Amino acid sequence: MLEELKEEVCAANLLLQQAGLVVLTWGNASGIDRERGLVVIKPSGVSYEEMSAEQMVVVDLEGNVVEGDLRPSSDTPSHLVLYRELEDIGGIAHTHSTYATAWAQACRSIPCYGTTHADHFRGAVPVTRPLELEAVRGSYEQETGWAIVRAVANKSLKEFPGILVAQHGPFTWGESVSEAVHNSIIVEQIARIAAVTEGLAPTVGPINDELRDKHFLRKHGPEAYYGQAGGQRH
């Protein structure tokens, strides 16, 4: 079942690695079939060299395995909270990429220091609050999902296609799993350039709202003129 989505999810996971965002097996991407309410996700701890579409695991929105011989990613409950609460998203990616993880460990949002950032996020890349002790002791992976949901409660998911989980690392999303992975690549590069920027100019501030919106909207607004009409915009 869901063969096409499995292929897409497998390819997206492999792209995470090809893009240099993943060390060993650290990372996972998933996609959802909204009509059927089923999620396809990477199995836990499987090496990228051996990964195939057939290995992808199908779970329902409560986390029951519907198809697949392998255990799904241990982060599956985080993904499921996001799919249940954020109805517009079709795919999710999670990595421990170097620079985005460093910002997450620093418990800092990434300020919008330039147009490269503004092309993709309409403001700082947000960071969640660190989890409370009870949340860590409880349903930890679900609580991670809830921390994300709270942090984007008043935001457009298109304007903020990802977030940093404090002390952990980045989660990104999109209309598809492929778009979610592209957004992981984007967050890592934004994070890297911002870190170097602060080294060169410790007191620099974010760009003004007009420049930020000009760039974001020319790419993602109703009158966007970046990319090919109807085509992919990455």
Added chain:
Amino acid sequence: MLEELKEEVCAANLLLQQAGLVVLTWGNASGIDRERGLVVIKPSGVSYEEMSAEQMVVVDLEGNVVEGDLRPSSDTPSHLVLYRELEDIGGIAHTHSTYATAWAQACRSIPCYGTTHADHFRGAVPVTRPLELEAVRGSYEQETGWAIVRAVANKSLKEFPGILVAQHGPFTWGESVSEAVHNSIIVEQIARIAAVTEGLAPTVGPINDELRDKHFLRKHGPEAYYGQAGGQRH
């Protein structure tokens, strides 16, 4: 039409990516046929994996598409201002490469800290002023071009083959699109070494003018003795 220039522009865009200066589709290079007054430029938002010479878009100096099925790069108006105002240049490249973009986001010119820099720029790599709000609200991409033109008004384009647009990223140029792309590679490497230099010696100053000119002129002056006579000098 302009098949040779299309091949050259396509190859130059691909080189940007092979050199590691481009993430996803962030970057563009163009070349001009001065006799016909036509510019060949990369289409907007097309992935490098699929890029071919036939996809390159031909525009006139006012930005009208003369040939091509795809929309030209959204930065085309910036390129066209440069081609109209800087008559000696034959090619332009624009990237969001990590270190050059970080200097641009820091709104800092790159000081000439060593001979690697002086081999290619006869002084600091300049940075534009940040755009005024009216410029952002107006014909933004053209204004970006004008900010560059103002910043190089009193400079030799051979002595300063590129610039940082504040809060944005590097633009470089050359006699050909190939040379422009080489200058993008050079600016990124200069930017990277300079960032590390400041980490090691926060109070270091630029090299003296004699050493700077010795290196620049042995490579680019009337009595240059670097490279092969009549050959390419990169």
Added chain:
Amino acid sequence: MLEELKEEVCAANLLLQQAGLVVLTWGNASGIDRERGLVVIKPSGVSYEEMSAEQMVVVDLEGNVVEGDLRPSSDTPSHLVLYRELEDIGGIAHTHSTYATAWAQACRSIPCYGTTHADHFRGAVPVTRPLELEAVRGSYEQETGWAIVRAVANKSLKEFPGILVAQHGPFTWGESVSEAVHNSIIVEQIARIAAVTEGLAPTVGPINDELRDKHFLRKHGPEAYYGQAGGQRH
């Protein structure tokens, strides 16, 4: 003799290089056959391009060469101390990878700044004390091994699968040589993210013990649910 172990040790050494942890010939990995009390280790100063399983050297626990035409790694005595004193380990790897070596040169343990770290170490990556002058003048490589043994005396080797030797570099271990090499990859990535984290937030502290243990135990505890049951967990 020990053909299978030789293949495994050779492959593990090659993986060190493929993972970018090794420059020239700087690094070595070994594995032990506990029943026979024999260790297989990389020969000293042999280039990775030419490395083959047959070249691997077999030594006993006192360092006598049992089989092999080449001289074993000059760090062999350090490995042997660890195999004699730490009876649970089956493999060892030693590198001069950039970031882990920098922390070792800084004589600092790596604080547990996030879940990426806690997934693999149940606390800071420890660092030995610098060797005393007498130790340097004496049986230096053995003393290096002893410094490691002292530093992990009260620790679980599964909770701390590696260490930094002060002023030198990382040593890691595992049930097999393959696991030891995976732990070298992990230590380098942890070291790198932690260095960037401190640049972004100089006063950040380690994560709390609950979050640290949650991550460590979900992957390595008795009720671990990361990875596939019975499968490898990297």
Added chain:
Amino acid sequence: MLEELKEEVCAANLLLQQAGLVVLTWGNASGIDRERGLVVIKPSGVSYEEMSAEQMVVVDLEGNVVEGDLRPSSDTPSHLVLYRELEDIGGIAHTHSTYATAWAQACRSIPCYGTTHADHFRGAVPVTRPLELEAVRGSYEQETGWAIVRAVANKSLKEFPGILVAQHGPFTWGESVSEAVHNSIIVEQIARIAAVTEGLAPTVGPINDELRDKHFLRKHGPEAYYGQAGGQRH
């Protein structure tokens, strides 16, 4: 003539690029036939993609081209001063590799912060004084060579197989051009680890002389036991 040396010099130059030390054409390596008093060096400004052994240029110790259709590297006079004054060396390499160049631009020698460094240099990697204005205005490339000669006047060339030219970049040497290039790789990696070390521990000092000598001598001393007897030691 000198076909074998040409092959060796060509291969060494290509290795500089494969090792990531060279951007575009920035770098050169040469080797000398001491019996004939002839030096083989890379031609100036030739791209690595097209480089072949036949292109290598043969010059005598006064710089006259003895064989070759191309102009020799513009740094040839620096190489020749070194060959004339430092009679033990058989090969030289010069790069603008990122971290070594940054230390050179910082006008700082690289302190010996750990055993990785001590394995190859018996103390800090030295740096020349910046050239005086008269030296820049005079026979500049020769003066660069003289600055190196002065800086290593009281040092063993085996204990210090390279140097940083202030405001410029690293030069390294060895018994052969291959060894010189290996030393360029070593200097870059030492420079990189040292830069990260200072970021983690700004007040760290060099290791003590006993540890430094222990490492240097076990690899390069009369009773060296690293590597295979009679074999290469890299």
